Amino acid sequence: MALSLPATMRTTAARLSALYFLLFALCAVLLVFYMTSLSARMLTGQTQQTINDEVLGLARAYQRGGLPVLVRVVEQRSRQPGANLYLIADANGQILTGNVQSLEPGVLETDGWTTEPFSYRRFGEGELERQRNQAADPNGAQPGETEIQSEGEKGHNAIALVLRLPNQMIMLVGRDLGEPERFRAVIRRALMLALGMMGLGGLLIWFLVGRTALKRIDSVSEASRRIMGGDLTGRLPVTGAGDEFDRLSENLNTMLARIATLNEGLKQVSDNIAHDLKTPLTRLRNRAEATLSGKHKTTDYRQALEGTIAESDQLIKTFNAILMISRLEAGYSSESTSKVDLAAAVRDVVELYEPVAEEAGVELETSVEGDFTVNGNRELIGQALSNIVDNAIKYSTDATEKPAVRVALQRVGHDIRLSVADNGHGIPDDADRARATERFVRLEKSRSQPGSGLGLSLAKAIMTFHNGKLELLPANPGLSVIMSFPAREDH
Amino acid sequence: MLERKLFTLMAAPQSSSEIAYNGSMKILVIEDDREAADYMQKAFTEAGHTAHVAGDGETGFALADAGDYDVMVVDRMMPRRDGLSVIAGLRSRGNTTPVLILSALGEVDDRVTGLRAGGDDYLTKPYAFSELLARVEVLNRRASAREAETVYRVGDLELDRLSHSVKRAAREITLQPREFRLLEYLMRHAGQVVTRTMLLENVWDYHFDPQTNVIDVHVSRLRGKIEKGFDKPILHTVRGAGYMLKS
Numbered sequence: 001m002a003l004s005l006p007a008t009m010r011t012t013a014a015r016l017s018a019l020y021f022l023l024f025a026l027c028a029v030l031l032v033f034y035m036t037s038l039s040a041r042m043l044t045g046q047t048q049q050t051i052n053d054e055v056l057g058l059a060r061a062y063q064r065g066g067l068p069v070l071v072r073v074v075e076q077r078s079r080q081p082g083a084n085l086y087l088i089a090d091a092n093g094q095i096l097t098g099n100v101q102s103l104e105p106g107v108l109e110t111d112g113w114t115t116e117p118f119s120y121r122r123f124g125e126g127e128l129e130r131q132r133n134q135a136a137d138p139n140g141a142q143p144g145e146t147e148i149q150s151e152g153e154k155g156h157n158a159i160a161l162v163l164r165l166p167n168q169m170i171m172l173v174g175r176d177l178g179e180p181e182r183f184r185a186v187i188r189r190a191l192m193l194a195l196g197m198m199g200l201g202g203l204l205i206w207f208l209v210g211r212t213a214l215k216r217i218d219s220v221s222e223a224s225r226r227i228m229g230g231d232l233t234g235r236l237p238v239t240g241a242g243d244e245f246d247r248l249s250e251n252l253n254t255m256l257a258r259i260a261t262l263n264e265g266l267k268q269v270s271d272n273i274a275h276d277l278k279t280p281l282t283r284l285r286n287r288a289e290a291t292l293s294g295k296h297k298t299t300d301y302r303q304a305l306e307g308t309i310a311e312s313d314q315l316i317k318t319f320n321a322i323l324m325i326s327r328l329e330a331g332y333s334s335e336s337t338s339k340v341d342l343a344a345a346v347r348d349v350v351e352l353y354e355p356v357a358e359e360a361g362v363e364l365e366t367s368v369e370g371d372f373t374v375n376g377n378r379e380l381i382g383q384a385l386s387n388i389v390d391n392a393i394k395y396s397t398d399a400t401e402k403p404a405v406r407v408a409l410q411r412v413g414h415d416i417r418l419s420v421a422d423n424g425h426g427i428p429d430d431a432d433r434a435r436a437t438e439r440f441v442r443l444e445k446s447r448s449q450p451g452s453g454l455g456l457s458l459a460k461a462i463m464t465f466h467n468g469k470l471e472l473l474p475a476n477p478g479l480s481v482i483m484s485f486p487a488r489e490d491h
Numbered sequence: 492m493l494e495r496k497l498f499t500l501m502a503a504p505q506s507s508s509e510i511a512y513n514g515s516m517k518i519l520v521i522e523d524d525r526e527a528a529d530y531m532q533k534a535f536t537e538a539g540h541t542a543h544v545a546g547d548g549e550t551g552f553a554l555a556d557a558g559d560y561d562v563m564v565v566d567r568m569m570p571r572r573d574g575l576s577v578i579a580g581l582r583s584r585g586n587t588t589p590v591l592i593l594s595a596l597g598e599v600d601d602r603v604t605g606l607r608a609g610g611d612d613y614l615t616k617p618y619a620f621s622e623l624l625a626r627v628e629v630l631n632r633r634a635s636a637r638e639a640e641t642v643y644r645v646g647d648l649e650l651d652r653l654s655h656s657v658k659r660a661a662r663e664i665t666l667q668p669r670e671f672r673l674l675e676y677l678m679r680h681a682g683q684v685v686t687r688t689m690l691l692e693n694v695w696d697y698h699f700d701p702q703t704n705v706i707d708v709h710v711s712r713l714r715g716k717i718e719k720g721f722d723k724p725i726l727h728t729v730r731g732a733g734y735m736l737k738s
Binding site: 306309313316317320324327336348351352353355356359377379380382383386387390391393394455 | 598599600603615617619669695697698699700701702703705708709712731
């Protein structure tokens, strides 16, 4: 823990916890100050109100009977337990009556409210208290002046209203501040405690978040570092909790899978270019070289050039097919899709190939059950289907019985199935059948047939683009190529 | 830059009083690849046409706006101003000269955007010159006047577009609907070379290369129907290019 602390301090949780803690602390401190000052102000206001009432009562007494009555009332009130501070002094500040023994110097010189709390000593009640203390605790401190002195020195704070009576006499009515002071201290203590607990909570949260949640982020970044290191098969951990981290990992994993697919496609394209385009290019170059060396007739040159053109045309076709497959695999813009009538597409392609089939002695049958529309691209679907029909016609010619190609369009469950079946030898081997849609794969017995080896791969890419599937199944005899389209929602 | 200017100047029309002879067209080539442009100019000239070359979009736009061309060949991606913007600019100024777009972009989307911008035909690079020539000749404004005719006649062959009937030397010939459309297209462009891809595009509305040459089989079928029993051939195969209907 101690060793990992610097690293832990760098984590987001540590930073966030620290920030939250600081913010909370600041708020708490502000709150403490606000609360204490507010409550103090409130209590002071109350005190002043009490004093005002008191003074009002005394003023009435003075009006009723002049100074003697006032003195009597003051003396009376002074003796009540928990009484306010009363003091009447002459013009020289000599105390005449009241329950105040001594005052902070200068208080009597003020007129009206004392601005600051002042300290004072009172008698009477202090005496009483001392006696009560002594009664409760007989072995207590020695009675005497020292006791009062010390208690007085400990200090009472009060605020007071100082009034000048008409005959130069001074009257002070005040109230002890002991109570508000205590109240303020209680609040302050409570808030300090709360602040401490908040701090503790912050530390705890930091510890929990840092230890659990961030551990997972760390594991994700660790895994991504491995993947960045070149291991594209690596995946981010998914705990199965289904929380944000899992969702993040799942999405990143999907992205990685997509990247891996694209990467694989790119690799395949470069492999294809290296192998299947280099070979004919070499052939092209060799032919040109051979024609240049040695003596030839003009017709030979013409023939060689025509051969060159034919070969380069084939190369262009192959190149276009590769480009198209990778574009389709990388995701085509959906702008080029619209409603496509599959039945019409089948009719068009079959009609296009009818004469070819007839010439090859192949019977081309169609069965379209109903009306089918899918979201897609008519050109692409036509191209895929014509590639498949083209293949089927070629490979049905070696059939033992009358060669036939059957194109069927029907709905199977949620799919719209377009199948093209021939009755030739088919592809008996399962592995071969699986491989047949890969790029440039030309199974041994098809080597004699013309073609680039891209027809089925292109058809497969087109089907993937349409969110469909291309499957090769044995048709006994022959091969059945099935294009499955997802049915349109509104159909 | 200077070189490009010179190149444009050299290619500018020598005189405005050139009179096109029968079948000859005045073609404007807007192409930034100088070698390709020179080759096109030479080949168009050899085919009996007059070709002017502009090396970038701006110059091409100025030339097209000023001159009276029968057909324009416009490269899609060019410096200064791209092909589609040139075409859109010309169309907005009321210029209706047929345009063939040349492009390395050959996807379905690209073709659609190209034609939407005002192009009349779209050819993907690399292409065979014979294909380009055939398409340019078919695009020619004067040839497309045939659109309005209801009866096409080539020699003793007659096609009635309204009654969907075909006769040769007054003898009725029965054709399948697609065969009729094929013959209709060939007759509309009689005397012109029509390539296999042009047929696939215009008669079947497909823009891909079929693995087997299905078009040849269709044409030979049609040929059987319109030539069998008649002494003169009328549907000719043009080697390395396509077909031509000619009496």
